[in-house]
Amino acid sequence: MERPEPTDEEVLFDGGIMITETDLAGKITFANRKFVQMSAYEKDELIGESHRIMRHPDMPKCAFKDLWNTVKKGQSWKGYVKNLRKDGAFYWVIVYITPKLDDDGKHIGYIAARKVPERATLEEIKKTYAALLQKELETGIVTDYRGNMISEELTSVS
Secondary structure, eight states, X not given: OOOOOXXXXXXXXXXXXXXXXXXXXXXXXXXXXXXXXXXXXXXXXHTTSXXXXXXXXXXXXXXXXXXXHHHTTTXXXXXXXXXXXXXXXXEEEEEEEXXXXXTTSOEEEEEEEEEOOOHHHHHHHHHHHHHHHHHHHHHSOEEXXXXXXEESOGGGOO
16 A cells, blocks of 8 residues: 655644554554544545555654564563645644553564553654754654664664
């Protein structure tokens, strides 16, 4: 599926909780009605697709590197994410991602819940993300939030 061209239009998340479930590779296996509505995709367009279709180009790769490093260890992750809608508009969320286990305790995927972000905190996050993204574009190196190198190649980050 082709990703849309981003626009400058923000769609404000009006509340509730958006839920998705993915397999271990990040392919969507479930999306609740609120997520489908906010994404502007049809549910059948989302199921089986990588969550990458939602990735906005303004997001620094280090945020996703940190996410994957955390959840692959079986830990939960929380962060602010700017998502890209099918129509090119965007929306911000706070996302909480936890490992999904089967009845035997085997790790089989991830569950992500999204809530409305705090606007005051979001303004600081936007500044931080813009600086991180600029550094990635200038150097080709992905760093964590503290400036420590975590990858020498931007292409190696999921």
